[in-house]
Amino acid sequence: MSTPALQPARGTHDLIGDEFRRHQQVIDAARHIASLYGFEEWATPVFEDTRVFSRSLGDTSDVVTKEMYTFTDRGGESVTLRPENTAGVCRALVSNGLTQSNLPRKVFYAGPMFRYERPQKGRYRQFHQIGIEVLGAAEPLADAEVIACGWHIQQELGISEGTVLEVNTLGDRPSREAYRAALVEYFTAHKDRLSEDSRMRLEKNPLRILDSKDRNDQALMAGAPTIHQYLTPEAAAFYDGLRRHLDAFKVPYRENPRIVRGLDYYNHTAFEFVTDRLGAQGTVMGGGRYDGLVEQMGGPNTPSVGWAAGVERLSLLLEAAGLTPAAPRAVAVIPVGEAAEAAAISLLQLLRGAGLVAEMAYRGNLKRRMERANRIKAAAALILGDDELAKGVVVVRNLDDGTQAEVPLDGVIAALAETEVDGAMEATLAAQMEGELEAMMEAEDEAPPPPRKRR
Numbered sequence: 001m002s003t004p005a006l007q008p009a010r011g012t013h014d015l016i017g018d019e020f021r022r023h024q025q026v027i028d029a030a031r032h033i034a035s036l037y038g039f040e041e042w043a044t045p046v047f048e049d050t051r052v053f054s055r056s057l058g059d060t061s062d063v064v065t066k067e068m069y070t071f072t073d074r075g076g077e078s079v080t081l082r083p084e085n086t087a088g089v090c091r092a093l094v095s096n097g098l099t100q101s102n103l104p105r106k107v108f109y110a111g112p113m114f115r116y117e118r119p120q121k122g123r124y125r126q127f128h129q130i131g132i133e134v135l136g137a138a139e140p141l142a143d144a145e146v147i148a149c150g151w152h153i154q155q156e157l158g159i160s161e162g163t164v165l166e167v168n169t170l171g172d173r174p175s176r177e178a179y180r181a182a183l184v185e186y187f188t189a190h191k192d193r194l195s196e197d198s199r200m201r202l203e204k205n206p207l208r209i210l211d212s213k214d215r216n217d218q219a220l221m222a223g224a225p226t227i228h229q230y231l232t233p234e235a236a237a238f239y240d241g242l243r244r245h246l247d248a249f250k251v252p253y254r255e256n257p258r259i260v261r262g263l264d265y266y267n268h269t270a271f272e273f274v275t276d277r278l279g280a281q282g283t284v285m286g287g288g289r290y291d292g293l294v295e296q297m298g299g300p301n302t303p304s305v306g307w308a309a310g311v312e313r314l315s316l317l318l319e320a321a322g323l324t325p326a327a328p329r330a331v332a333v334i335p336v337g338e339a340a341e342a343a344a345i346s347l348l349q350l351l352r353g354a355g356l357v358a359e360m361a362y363r364g365n366l367k368r369r370m371e372r373a374n375r376i377k378a379a380a381a382l383i384l385g386d387d388e389l390a391k392g393v394v395v396v397r398n399l400d401d402g403t404q405a406e407v408p409l410d411g412v413i414a415a416l417a418e419t420e421v422d423g424a425m426e427a428t429l430a431a432q433m434e435g436e437l438e439a440m441m442e443a444e445d446e447a448p449p450p451p452r453k454r455r
């Protein structure tokens with residue numbers, strides 16, 4: 001009886017081939033651009049003391065109320081697989097005693113996150129985020145730079161045409177309290193039309209209703225007051241500063257008073273990069289200012305701002321734009337006969353040492369090895385038989401146009417570089433060599449198969 005093949009756990013997925021390369025492209029581009037903006041990379045643990053999240057993300061966010069992977073470990077500690085990384089970075093700032101010196105700290109991270117969600121395209125239970133945080137900066141210029149960096153990453157990836165930046169302000173505490181009261185008044189008047197979740201939000205965190213994905217809630221929001229008329233002069237000035245700096249960075253944006261972000265810790269700036277290319281999962285990057293978070297981790301007042309982006313969603317945008325990176329093409333080294341094998345291994349390592357992708361099959365005759373070279377889409381085959389060995393040469397065959405030439409062993413790297421630049425090799429020589437190669441293959445077909453070595 002055969003065992004049924006196991007599948008990945010619900011909401012998880014494997015990254016293989018094109019998908020892996022797109023994923024890596026997103027992370028590489030983000031890491032590179034973030035470094036140009038002066039961000040250093042941190043890696044924090046994948047699981048944390050549950051309090052890191054329950055304290056910081058607030059009591060009303062979906063993440064804390066429904067989505068966390070929390071369990072008690074064998075020692076009786078409650079730990080949680082991180083649903084996001086801002087809390088972990090703030091915790092690390094405090095735990096490592098970094099809250100007093102070298103502020104602002106500019107941190108980049110990339111890694112897996114975990115949320116118990118209903119899986120669908122662009123929404124998984126294990127997904128990956130890239131993100132940046134500026135810790136210890138109270139100026140709106142920091143907010144604008146953080147956004148500019150996110151925009152720059154999307155430009156670098158070639159997908160910025162498919163996304164739109166939406167910005168909003170959540171004001172400071174007095175602004176938000178005044179706005180909160182206005183929202184409670186408005187939604188209470190329409191309470192019977194609110195979803196059950198939002199009726200609960202009305203008590204705990206009415207701002208959160210603006211983030212509701214329920215149709216009826218969304219219809220109600222059209223008539224809801226916006227925060228703008230409740231902003232204190234300071235909060236209004238901060239928001240003006242943000243917009244002025246975004247203009248200076250030449251980052252296009254539109255204002256959307258409905259953006260509140262999914263987590264409870266934001267103030268002043270809130271923003272999202274949205275797209276209409278991913279169906280319901282329209283947000284690819286989201287963030288804002290979270291001035292109170294480091295304090296909630298037991299640190300000093302450390303105003304901060306950052307964003308996180310879904311690697312899978314950015315990767316889907318790359319795919320939709322036809323921007324899947326090509327796999328690097330190998331050079332296939334092909335020994336013919338046992339004597340050539342050791343020399344072929346030397347050649348293989350020479351190529352790798354020169355930074356070329358080089359492959360050699362573990363077994364097979366010339367024909368099989370050529371077939372494999374074509375199957376892995378090798379750019380060239382380097383064929384090394386007894387004759388070549390005696391002459392100190394190797395046959396370099398361009399697998400795109402079939403041309404080939406004999407090249408001295410010590411000139412192979414240069415020849416390969418040339419092949420790439422000007423494509424074909426000398427035609428007459430190639431034709432002559434072609435004949436030889438075919439003759440070699442025929443001879444191989446006729447010869448009795450070499451006895452398999454037994455061990």
Ligand code: ATP
Nearest residue numbers: 117122123124127262283284285286308309310313
């Ligand atoms: P959404 O509204 O789509 O649930 P969110 O507000 O919960 O997003 P954040 O917590 O701000 O998202 O995370 C930042 C980014 O991480 C999102 O914009 C999205 O690109 C990505 N993301 C969040 N949750 C998931 C998930 N379950 N699967 C894949 N990507 C995700």
Ligand code: MG
Nearest residue numbers: 062063115262
């Ligand atoms: Mg969510």
